[in-house]
Amino acid sequence: MPVVVPVYFDYASSLCYIAWRIVSELQRELDVVPLWKGVPISARDRRIKPGQPLTAAQRFKVAMVAAETGISATAPSRWLDSQAALEGAELAREAGVFGTYHAAVFRAAFEAQLDIGDPSVLAKLAAGVGMDAREFLADLQAHKMVAKLEANKREAEEFSALGYPTFMFGRYPFTGIQHIDTMRMLFRRFLEVRIAEGYSH
Numbered sequence: 492m493p494v495v496v497p498v499y500f501d502y503a504s505s506l507c508y509i510a511w512r513i514v515s516e517l518q519r520e521l522d523v524v525p526l527w528k529g530v531p532i533s534a535r536d537r538r539i540k541p542g543q544p545l546t547a548a549q550r551f552k553v554a555m556v557a558a559e560t561g562i563s564a565t566a567p568s569r570w571l572d573s574q575a576a577l578e579g580a581e582l583a584r585e586a587g588v589f590g591t592y593h594a595a596v597f598r599a600a601f602e603a604q605l606d607i608g609d610p611s612v613l614a615k616l617a618a619g620v621g622m623d624a625r626e627f628l629a630d631l632q633a634h635k636m637v638a639k640l641e642a643n644k645r646e647a648e649e650f651s652a653l654g655y656p657t658f659m660f661g662r663y664p665f666t667g668i669q670h671i672d673t674m675r676m677l678f679r680r681f682l683e684v685r686i687a688e689g690y691s692h
Contacts, residue, residue: 493524494685496678497659499647501532502580503541503573504655505553508601509562510668511593517671521678527593528643529577532570535644535653541572541608560670564601571600572608574640579613581636582627583620591620 500507553566576596583592595616599605618624654666660681
């Protein structure tokens with residue numbers, strides 16, 4: 492059975508987009524399944540608000556990580572409003588299409604520069620992965636998955652997983668994203684530990 496690695500993330504984070512690109516590649520190589528758990532950055536850090544301009548330091552950090560990882564990514568000029576997109580991810584998980592929705596949102600935000608804070612944009616993405624757009628919008632309006640995001644936030648705080656992204660290798664958080672070779676080494680070591688422990692689920 493593949494080993495599950497929880498990953499706390501936010502669609503508003505350029506670093507999480509880079510992480511998704513790298514983890515998607517590693518998932519094709521290794522017997523591991525990332526369990527993406529959305530936690531809005533704005534819910535953790537009250538200094539960050541959707542629509543607020545990124546600072547020069549924040550944009551520089553993204554540029555540095557992109558250069559170090561070899562993954563092309565440009566930070567948006569303002570913080571994205573990711574709340575609805577993250578709620579939509581949980582709706583997609585419930586519908587059994589999380590992976591394709593997850594990819595569609597990241598591509599929309601960081602490749603097509605679409606406004607993922609716009610429910611109509613999300614509804615089109617949801618329809619594109621086989622969900623009912625009208626039902627999707629109704630569930631977003633009803634905030635059906637808010638409690639799930641709150642649970643993710645509490646869990647992340649319990650594990651001190653406060654950065655973006657944060658990988659949980661057992662009970663040990665690893666925050667940030669490195670070059671694929673480094674991440675491959677970390678995942679392989681974790682897999683070896685799990686195998687030695689007789690991991691079975």
